[in-house]
Amino acid sequence: MSGELLFAPMCAGDLDEVTSVEREASQFPWNRALFADSLHAGYSSWVMRRDGQLVGHAVLLAVLDESHLLVISIRPAWQGQGLGSQLLEYVTERARFAGATQMFLEVRASNRVAQTMYSRHGFTEIGRRRGYYPDADGLREDALVMRRELSRVEANA
Numbered sequence: 378m379s380g381e382l383l384f385a386p387m388c389a390g391d392l393d394e395v396t397s398v399e400r401e402a403s404q405f406p407w408n409r410a411l412f413a414d415s416l417h418a419g420y421s422s423w424v425m426r427r428d429g430q431l432v433g434h435a436v437l438l439a440v441l442d443e444s445h446l447l448v449i450s451i452r453p454a455w456q457g458q459g460l461g462s463q464l465l466e467y468v469t470e471r472a473r474f475a476g477a478t479q480m481f482l483e484v485r486a487s488n489r490v491a492q493t494m495y496s497r498h499g500f501t502e503i504g505r506r507r508g509y510y511p512d513a514d515g516l517r518e519d520a521l522v523m524r525r526e527l528s529r530v531e532a533n534a
Contacts, residue, residue, distance in 0.1 A: 380428035382460070384467050387422035387434060389413070394431045395424065402450040405511055412436070420447070421471060425464050433460055435468045437480075444472035444527075446482040461491075465498055473527045480527060483520035485510055492521065500525045 387395065392412050399406040415422055415436050421444070425433040435449040446468070451461045472480055483506060484491050492502075500523040508517030 382463060383426045384464075385424055385426070387412070387416060387424050387436075389416060391424050391431065391434075392416075395434045398431060398434060398452045399448075399450050401453050402456075404513065407448055415447070421468070421475065423464070423468055423471070425460065425467070427455070427460075433464045435464055437468055437472055439472070439475060439477060442476055442478045444469075444475070444477035444480045446480060461494055462498065465494065469498070469525070469527065478527050480525045482523050483509060484523060486519040486521055492523075495523050495525075498525065 392409050395412055396406075396409040399412075412422070415438075421437040421439060423435050424431055425435075431452070432455040433449070433451040436447045438445040438447055446465075449461065449464060449468070451464065469480060480500075482495065482500065484495060486505070502521050503524045504522040506520040506522060509520035510518045512518040
């Protein structure tokens, strides 16, 4: 790995590149319109760059004191280097500083790699959504619902 990681709020100028990464990284990717709608709605949306190249992105929805991780992706050529963990911690801290006291996410029941990463970051399984995701056979796959408690930020911190 070389070069410094830079995190920045996602903007409209990032959408083509974000959509490209999403298509590379996911069998069922978000499309450009979903990312554009998230920006328009004011969701907490972030990109991660290394050496000027967009290597990952994440979108969170804030509801009261909760944050919901809607999507997180790392460009496949950069996977396996801990970048997903770094992006997850970055957006978790942004959520915490925005007042979230807990974070939720859904992950495919078959995605053991992601489940392991989320568990290492303090997420625990709290439920299951039956038939939540489409699968490659045209059927539906369950999602595990995971949650992480976030410590409160002190006002003078």
